[in-house]
Amino acid sequence: MAEAAVTASEAKLAAAAPATSSLAGMSSAQRAAAVVIALGSDKASQIYKFMEPEEVEQLTLEVARMGFLNSDQTEEVLTEYHKMCMTNKAVTEGGLEYARVVLEKAYGSEAADEMLSKLTKSLKNREFSFMNKADDKSLFSALQRERAQTIALVLSYVDADKAAGVIAQLDEKKQIQVVEGMAMIESVSPATVKIVEAEMSKKFSNIVTNSNVKVGGIDYVASVMNNLDRTSEKNIFDGLSNYNQDLADEIRKRMFVFEDIVTMDDRSVQRFVRDCDTRDLVLALKTANEEVANKLFSNMSSRTAETIKDDLEITTNVRIKDVEEAQQRIVDVIRSLEERNEIIIMKAGKDDIIA
Secondary structure, three states, X not given: OHHXXXXXXXXXXXXXXXXXXXXXXXXXXXXXXXXXXXXXXXXXXXXXXXXXXXXHHHHHHHHHHOOXXXXXXXXXXXXXXXXXXXXXXXXXXXXXXXXXXXXXXXXXXXXXXXXXXXXXXXXXXXXXXXXXXXXXXXXXXXHOOOOHHHHHHHHOOOOHHHHHHXXXXXXXXXXXXXXXXXXXXXXXXHHHHXXXXXXXXXXXXXXXXXXXXXXXXXXXXXXXXXXXXHHHHHHHHHHHHXXXXXXXXXXXXXXXXXXXXXXXXXXXXXXXXXXXXXXXXXXXXXXXXXXXXXHHHOOOOHHHHHHHHHHHHHOOOOOHHHHHHXXXXXHHHHHHHHHOOOOOOOOOOOOOOOO
16 A cells, blocks of 8 residues: 555656656656556556646546557656656655665666656645645735745745745735745755745645755745735845845846747837847847847847847857856846836736737
8 A cells, every 4th residue: 555655646746747858748647648558457546546636637637538558658657657666665665865876876866866857846845735726815814914934935845936926915014034045045854844834734744855955045036036926025025125235136047038038029129129239139149049049139220130130140159158147147138227217127917018
C-alpha cells in the first residue's frame, strides 16, 4: 500500500513535468494518462485510490480520449516516469542532497538538476494547495489577523494574482511588512511550513522532503506587484523606500523587463524612445528578439531606424554585460516616465484605458 501511495504521488509529478522531445505535442494530462495506460489496469486502480476525485475525473477523461501512442512515445513517457520515481524515492530516503548524489551518478549532473527542479516545484505546489481553491476575499478573511510574516509565508505559496488581491485588502502598514517579508524569504524549513499550514487548515498533508523548498523571493514579489493596483503599489514602494531603498529598487527593476516593451502601446514606445540614448538602443537590440525589435523600429522615424540598423551591423564583439546594462538603462527611462504619468505600462488586467 505504501508503494502504491508513492506511485500515486509520482503520477501527479508526471502530470506536472514539462513535455520533451517526442512528447512535445502531448499535454501534461495526456502524459499522465499514457503512464496510467502503460502501467495496466491493476496498478492504475491502485493509483486512483490515492488521488483526489477531481484528479481521477480529469485523468479518466484523458485516458478515454487517448488515441494511438507509438512505441517511442510509450517508452519515453515511462522513462520520464521512472526517473521521477527514482527522484522521489531518493529525496524521501535522504533529502535533496542525498538525492542529488544518487541522481548525478545515475544520469549526470544536468539531468539531476532538471529532475530535482521538477520535484521541488511540485512540492511547492502541494503545500497550502487548498488555498488556491479559495478566492482572494476568502483568503483575506482567513489571514487578516495573522502576523505579517505568517501572511508573507502563506502568500508565497499561492498564485501571484491571488496574493496581490489579498495584499490590496490589507492596511497600508501591513502591506509594506508583508511585501518585504515575501521578498526576504529564500527558503523555509518543512517544520515551519507544517506548523503554519496546520493552523490554516486541517487538510495538511505531509512534506516528503527534509530539505528546504524555495518560496517567495524578489522575483515572486515583482510578479505580485505587477498584479497590484497602482494605489497599493505606490503605497508599498513609498513606505518600503523609507527604510529599505535597495530592496525597493531591486523589486522595481524586476517588475518590468526589456522584453515587456512588446506589451506597451505605440504612443508610449514613441515617447520613451525619444529619451533613450541611441547607443543604448543599439546595444539593447543586439540580443533582442524579433518581436521587440519590430516594436521599437516601427515606432521610430525611418531615419532613426536606418541609423540604428546600420550601427547594429558594424557593432561587434559586444559583452553580454554591456547589453544587459543598456537594456536596464532603457527600462529605467520607461519606469521614470511612467512615474511621471507620461506613458502607460499595462498592469496585468488591472488598468482600464480610455482612448
